[in-house]
Amino acid sequence: MHAPLLSARPRLRPAASRRRLVYGAGLVVAALALTGCSPAGTGPKASTEAIESDGKLTLYAGRDEALIAPLIEQFTEDTGIEVEARYGPSAELNALLLEEGEKTPAQVFLSQDAGALGSLANNDLVAKIPADLADSIPADYTSTDASWIGVTGRARVIAYDGKKFTEDEVPDTVDELTDAGWKGKVGFPPGNASFQSFVTAYRVLEGEMAAESWVKGISENAPVLTEKNGATLDLVDAGQLELALINHYYWYEKAAEVGADNMRAQLKFLPGDPGGIVNVSGAAILKQAAGDPDALAFIEYLVSEKGQQYFVDKTFEYPLLPGIDAPKGLPTLESLANTGFDLADLDSLEKTQELLAQYGLL
Template sequence: MRSSRSFSLLALAASAALLAGCAANPGTEPAEPGGEPTADGAFTLYSGRDEELIQPLIDLFEEQSGIEVDVRYGNTAELGALLLEEGEATPAQVFLSQDAGALGALSQAGLFATLPDDIADAVPAGFTSTDDSWVGVTGRARVVVYDGDELTADDLPDTVAEYVEPEWAGRLGLPPGNASFQSFVTALRVIEGEQAAEEWVEALAGNDLQIFENNTATLTAVNEGTLDVGLINHYYWFRQAAEVGAENMRAQLKFLAAGDAGSIVNVTGAGILSAAAQDADALEFVRFLVSEEAQTYFVEQTFEYPLLPGVDAPEGLPALDSLVNPALDLSDLDDLSTTQQLLAEYGLI
């Protein structure tokens, strides 16, 4: 059974329109810092990351720093659209995003301040912005989750293009409203070209796709044996396996061929809004996100790839550099509006 879609068409239209407006005015540069940082012991965070994943880390930061964090949680794409609408009047000082695409769109609109070198240079090139407007925080690989009771990894295609073939009609599920899925489609457009991406989306929509609200629901369907394969981020499987034991997981993971758009490593990341360029509290929080302590938290609690050199990835994951597509610059994932319009055209969101 298909679950409810995460976006209403009205919300989609507003988001697409705002992002399209951003894409149409790409010339603005991020604000440059100037003067001495000031602090009032509090700041507002817009978080496109789930509360259950990020709030424990925020609690730790508040306890250690004494800084109060006022958090607004929401879907990454919707919060990105809200920030574009609010512009310089936004109450937010920091945006924490589920994917690089939303960060790129806001950077292109000139809404982010330039980060100081100690934050901007903490993460290796390829996993962060090219203009120091935002910093990557964690890496997450796109994977295929499959029913291990019915299939083996060898039964599955090695490229995402093959999962829209008639053989997989009604057997594939995913959350099309999810920011990471939309960034994957954007990557497909960048890597394979607009025509190839549209053909893939058209085939996907016409292949009795099973639509889910989020990655967790997709994983659950596979783990319960009601769905053969799904497209998700890797860490959802690792989180559930840590709770119930990997040996008790019916769902299993397959990493697609290196360089394939279906195996991209996207990043979560954070940027400081331009009006908060000298907000010492906001700066301290973003600096904390790329600290060894926070990076270790992400490894141990959310099972994501750390981006800070010297922090080991969770056990059982392929080496990060074995998954990276050298032809893809994450900064090129900023055109979310075209991707959303494409998905809407074929009734997926």
């Protein structure tokens, strides 16, 4: 039987800091709108429509609060714009936004993956990112129509118990994980947006029949279901689970805390395999907030040099703004690319969720 899957209810709370700059948020953003400068002063530029700033922003954040709250505080300190943040899994917030439609209080959605953003774009719930800002991120790692913008890159990997296996003994492809020899030895969080985007990528790259066969096979192989990537990695690192499907940066975050030499869990990258896709976190301005200078200022901040360096230093993700170095020790993004794969094709999130539910994984 599968382990029970816990759920997390999205919650609304203010950013940690409410300190304003000397000039106040309205004047700061008005100046930005007139000059086209990004709030950090070091990133890409974009123009805005002449809409008055109220110095406030409501954000739906599909990233962990511990990761994003300090960035929000930094943004508030730099711009004076106050942020009210609602945190929750990207898939749950995506469903909430689809339900709320244009009546949502959110102005910006920060998603853990591209699929949730594409889903909103397909339902005409997002505003276009200004072209000069959208073009600052390489085309392979952002939307094709400026409906959302890529913020960071993350590779899908297999985390394995380094005391039980060598890297060569770990599968090179996720297809092998359905073999009987791995029964009860593989864990993942099925409700996680990145896992769901991996399954979506499998559907796109290998076809619907192959994807259904894999989901059916893995569900019948007694997987250990968890709530989050970090919890799955912890099981491997404690010697309680052999393999885990996670994003690469969870290992690097934990290694930074406890020391890489103290990590029992190790990583195997899967270049070219559907299980090793490079997905992105990204952000979109909601349709009813089109032209809102506070919303645009936050988007600009995420892809500014200062914002990108924050993710490199704190989360060990790949920066997408050219000129920012990736964390040391990571393979290049180019070496992990799936030829012909378009992130826009991750927008069929609902079909993936239906497939996972069909075989008892949701």
